[in-house]
Amino acid sequence: MDREAARDLALDAAEELFYSRGIQAVGMDDIRGLSGVSLKRLYQLFATKELLVEAYLERRDVSWRRRLARHVEAFEDPGERILAVFDWLGLWFGEPAFRGCAWINSYGELGATSATIAAQARKHKLAFRRYLRELTAAAGLPEPLADQLLLLAEGAMVTAGIFATPAPAAQARAAAVQLLAAAGRARPAVPAE
Amino acid sequence: MDREAARDLALDAAEELFYSRGIQAVGMDDIRGLSGVSLKRLYQLFATKELLVEAYLERRDVSWRRRLARHVEAFEDPGERILAVFDWLGLWFGEPAFRGCAWINSYGELGATSATIAAQARKHKLAFRRYLRELTAAAGLPEPLADQLLLLAEGAMVTAGIFATPAPAAQARAAAVQLLAAAGRARPAVPAE
DNA sequence: TCGCGGAGAGAACCGGCGTTCCCTAGGGTA
DNA sequence: TACCCTAGGGAACGCCGGTTCTCTCCGCGA
Missing domain, CATH: 1.10.357.10 (Tetracycline Repressor, domain 2)
Structure with a gap:
């Protein structure tokens, strides 16, 4: 799975979870669980949760x-x-x-x-x-x-x-x-x- | 300070803080700090934070x-x-x-x-x-x-x-x-x- | 076959916060 | 003066979640 595909999967999961439950109710581990993208990779793509939220919006x-x-x-x-x-x-x-x-x-x-x-x-x-x-x-x-x-x-x-x-x-x-x-x-x- | 007065002070602080900063951004200790009502008393008046939020709304x-x-x-x-x-x-x-x-x-x-x-x-x-x-x-x-x-x-x-x-x-x-x-x-x- | 580099899983770390607990001080009473 | 009872301060506890670290595994090149 290349970088782009992982980014898309992560953002798909972020959108699904952040939108339906709210931002603070969703942990990075939930994103990992739904997207299948490992925490390490997530943090390579988005250095902080805030940056992930920003990219989602x-x-x-x-x-x-x-x-x-x-x-x-x-x-x-x-x-x-x-x-x-x-x-x-x-x-x-x-x-x-x-x-x-x-x-x-x-x-x-x-x-x-x-x-x-x-x-x-x-x-x-x-x-x-x-x-x-x-x-x-x-x-x-x-x-x-x-x-x-x-x-x-x-x-x-x-x-x-x-x-x-x-x-x-x-x-x-x-x-x-x-x-x-x-x-x-x-x-x-x-x-x- | 009697029970009623403490309740009012607590709700005043809750309103001020919850409204201006959001609910999850405010801790019970912030409420205590602004209201001057001790944590013990706060929890006598509102058994959980959720009940305090409810009373505030x-x-x-x-x-x-x-x-x-x-x-x-x-x-x-x-x-x-x-x-x-x-x-x-x-x-x-x-x-x-x-x-x-x-x-x-x-x-x-x-x-x-x-x-x-x-x-x-x-x-x-x-x-x-x-x-x-x-x-x-x-x-x-x-x-x-x-x-x-x-x-x-x-x-x-x-x-x-x-x-x-x-x-x-x-x-x-x-x-x-x-x-x-x-x-x-x-x-x-x-x-x- | 033997390293080695990168990736993933998940434990570990650390700070924050809801909630509870302990210790002390003060005031009322015999 | 000695004794309680209450209240308050704030430390302690347990959990959660963001972020980092470590260990292991796999594929690739010599």
Whole structure:
């Protein structure tokens, strides 16, 4: 097993365990047990647990945003793309392994203690906000609307996690429809010509 | 120092430390150091750390909702009361000690491990949702609107915590205004007579 | 066949923390 | 003054988990 393969196995196990149980509840030995990568190798790949956590959040950030983008960009219409974000959240919330947002959870757990984890959470949420701003800009809608959509999405993630139901995605979608309509009335996306 | 006073001191210290640093980052000895209540007494009052955490969340739930209600119920108009919720969030977010929502943070930290903490978070959020539903019902607005307002509020708490800015409260308030207007158009709160 | 270098398993080390225990001091009482 | 009883401080205990170390084994080259 070469270095790359071991790294992937370790990160797979880290993602599975850290996400489902929380970071502090998982020991390096648990990672070793699930991944089959020996402790020695683990520490060659990630000098400390904190670095492993960082790599886990980094990799998940990339894959999370890619999964979202794939779903959203199947649509052509800019307005539909915005709503597709909430539809995708609903799909995500419905997955059996769903346990809330990894970054919100990590921030709650270690944001006060670890500056790097707080920074990772900020980075991820900034990237998500930037994406929403791109989507609203493409639809000719103002930036403040994107920030409101961000609040709906974050609220849906939290509520879906704590209440363990995917319903908040549909609620957020409905609210987004209202906000889009209101913004459309103020500054129509497609001028009447 | 009698039993009641010691209990209050211990809970004051617990709230201060657990909220600012996270639960697992605080040891019983830290509680003792800040409260001045000896370990022996602490364990007479709370047989385990978990019971202390539970008592902390319980007490904070009561005081958090009382603070909110005090601010909201200074207004008479049902519509104003709803918006007052978001104004109060802005005041809260602006406090120097603000570090996000204690229940969202606790859930992220221990929700997967401790069933009682997950239940506390659910209980608190259910109570908040019930309050929002009461406010919208009093304004003659439909229940789904309350659930959407809940998403805005939760999203604002998370975003204000991670980005360390009170701005999300105003963004959520603006979105709430739009949603209220839309709901008012559909089913006017004050019929035209 | 004989070393040798690297890798893995798991024990060992060490610090932290929840919980318990011991020792002392102080105050009330005969 | 002598004796208890209580409370508090803080050391002690046991466990856990991050990190390191050691021992063994395997494959490869001379």
